[in-house]
Amino acid sequence: MAVRVQAEGFDPGAELSGFACGRTDVGAVVSFTGVVRDTDGGLDRMEIEHYPGMTERAIAAMVETATARWDLADCLVIHRHGAMMPGEQIMMVATAAPHRVAAFEAAEFLMDYLKSRAPFWKKEFGTDGSGWVESKDEDEDALSRWE
């Protein structure tokens, strides 16, 4: 299990190649990569603020919940903060399990919780100025299916 909160970019392919590598008890690996999206063609960059200390604790707690709930062999969470350009990777989740259902569900669970329970705040800077990305009700609603 590994959690990394970092400003630097990362290579999702390289991360995935090394993930759960050489383990013979793993039958399924699932990964998700979040990318900075330029919705209307006017985005210059995104800046992500976070709460150092709480961020790591909150993600570690999510990973702990996921490993208690699903039969996971390994789990990786990488989340960036600071400035990033459209097309750059923001974050990545990977899960490895004996069976695919556990790997898929745990990855979705982690994604849903990272979205609205990890202390990150996105701000977009574009040709029309800047603004904080607002949370969506559907992101909050997504958590209820895991209760």
Add this chain to the structure above:
Amino acid sequence: MLDVMYFAWVRERIGEPREQVETNAATVAELIEELRRREERYALAFSDLSALRVALDQELSDFDAPLDGVREVAFFPPMTGG
């Protein structure tokens, strides 16, 4: 003495990321009332509590929570990670 931290637009409205606050507030709600009365920028930042979240010693909490034994309070908008 409490360490009070602000993030995202809450930080921008208040104009600083953290400060030490001398307070006898028993709950988060009481602390917010004290801050609101201080200056306009606090009143503005805390005008709509439904748009705010609070963490006590780096754990998400709520506005009714007691401050007894708490060292660090953080105010911020709903999180937008992922």
